[in-house]
Amino acid sequence: MDEPPDSPTRLEGKTLSGVDSVRVTGLVSLAHLYSHFFFFVLPPLFPLLREDLSVTYTELGLLIVVFNIVSALTQLPMGMIVDRLDAPKLLTAAVALQGVSLILMGLAPSYWVLLVMMIPCGLANAVYHPADYSILNRSVAPNMMGRAFSIHTVSGFGGSALAPLTMVAIAAAVGWEFAVAAVGVGGLIIAVVLHAYGHVLVERVESAGEEQEAEREGQVSLKQTALLLMSLPILMGFVFWLFISVAHTGVSYFSVAAFDQMYGMHLVTANLALTAFLAASSLGILAGGVLSDKTNRHDLIAICGTIISGVAILAMGILDMTFFSVAIAMCIAGFGSGITAPSRDLLVRAVTPKNAMGTVFGFVSTGLNVGGVIAPFVFGWLLDAGRGGEVFLIAGVFQIGIIATVIGIKRATKVQAGD
Numbered sequence: 001m002d003e004p005p006d007s008p009t010r011l012e013g014k015t016l017s018g019v020d021s022v023r024v025t026g027l028v029s030l031a032h033l034y035s036h037f038f039f040f041v042l043p044p045l046f047p048l049l050r051e052d053l054s055v056t057y058t059e060l061g062l063l064i065v066v067f068n069i070v071s072a073l074t075q076l077p078m079g080m081i082v083d084r085l086d087a088p089k090l091l092t093a094a095v096a097l098q099g100v101s102l103i104l105m106g107l108a109p110s111y112w113v114l115l116v117m118m119i120p121c122g123l124a125n126a127v128y129h130p131a132d133y134s135i136l137n138r139s140v141a142p143n144m145m146g147r148a149f150s151i152h153t154v155s156g157f158g159g160s161a162l163a164p165l166t167m168v169a170i171a172a173a174v175g176w177e178f179a180v181a182a183v184g185v186g187g188l189i190i191a192v193v194l195h196a197y198g199h200v201l202v203e204r205v206e207s208a209g210e211e212q213e214a215e216r217e218g219q220v221s222l223k224q225t226a227l228l229l230m231s232l233p234i235l236m237g238f239v240f241w242l243f244i245s246v247a248h249t250g251v252s253y254f255s256v257a258a259f260d261q262m263y264g265m266h267l268v269t270a271n272l273a274l275t276a277f278l279a280a281s282s283l284g285i286l287a288g289g290v291l292s293d294k295t296n297r298h299d300l301i302a303i304c305g306t307i308i309s310g311v312a313i314l315a316m317g318i319l320d321m322t323f324f325s326v327a328i329a330m331c332i333a334g335f336g337s338g339i340t341a342p343s344r345d346l347l348v349r350a351v352t353p354k355n356a357m358g359t360v361f362g363f364v365s366t367g368l369n370v371g372g373v374i375a376p377f378v379f380g381w382l383l384d385a386g387r388g389g390e391v392f393l394i395a396g397v398f399q400i401g402i403i404a405t406v407i408g409i410k411r412a413t414k415v416q417a418g419d
Helices: 018-039 043-053 057-084 087-107 111-139 142-174 176-196 208-217 222-229 232-263 267-292 298-318 323-350 354-364 366-384 389-417
Strands: 009-011 014-016
Touching: 018 087, 018 111, 018 142, 018 176, 043 057, 043 111, 043 142, 043 176, 057 087, 057 111, 057 354, 057 366, 087 111, 087 176, 111 142, 111 323, 111 354, 142 176, 142 267, 142 323, 222 232, 222 354, 232 267, 232 298, 232 323, 232 354, 232 366, 232 389, 267 298, 267 323, 298 323, 298 389, 323 354, 323 389, 354 366, 366 389
Parallel strands: none
Antiparallel strands: 009 014
16 A cells, blocks of 8 residues: 655664655755856856857857757766666766856867866766766655655756856856856855765655565676666666657747747747746746645656647647747647646656666756757758758657657566556
């Protein structure tokens, strides 16, 4: 029988209460917020960097490319390391490494220093998702897992939203070098907090029986890891993250330009519509976390949310809309997409061995990087060709395509359960 929502869960002979789970979620989400804040530390400052460092926008774009390539290539290996070493310590080290890198960028402001520092920053970024999900899986009560995943995801949105205005404001007051270094100092402070509360983040198992089972299973061999990652449910998880990355890249990064091309919409007005999408996405993620903790039909939640979001995105590419209609469609698309996020993570968790959590989440979340590298070229080409409406058509098709990955994961889950 499932435990009631408010009951504590027994872990390692101790009671893991809701308060313990909240503390773990808060600490991990703080690190996740910092990782997403980093994404927008430099881009808002590109005009200043271009002038001060005498470089082109293409050269500045190379900074982001290097970061994403390093992160994509190392995320799976870092996931395997997380499963073999101490996830909380690795997470703390990743935050500290990014912090030190940013401090060096501020203290030695040259293009080549920035470029070289993108390597350790990309390596640190590769640690976050595997370590975060490993810690949450082991240290959060099962009846709170959906909400923990939702808060973790929303914290990333929050970091991305806070960074641009914060960086511009600090740079305007004291210079971009100090602004970058200050964020680095902030990272060191967060690392100190994570280290101080390392005992809270310690990984647990749900019972003595599971602990003995985990010891019997031991570490997953390289051959077992390869077979696991090439299995249908894990591949479907990777494609899920890839598809959602493509869909979100189209709406988040190119909708403003598409609205301008389609309707001649004012920049401020178009950005209001984008803000509505992002705000609704955050609300949807939180709602999805609560909902996923109240039912085991995570596949149904993901499919319904995906249909709602996909139809709304497609409508923006097909119909001739007013601003009010666009804003409503963006809200629906954001909320529908957001509500699927916790269920996505729980579906992957359900088909992942406990001793391979970091490896699997490191692999499937690489889909975000792959989508983030490919999609901008496609959507940029469409806009250059004057086909703004097709941005939403492509994004909508990929959003709807997520349904196939959900069905694949669910069928594999039934097979594993022997149904």
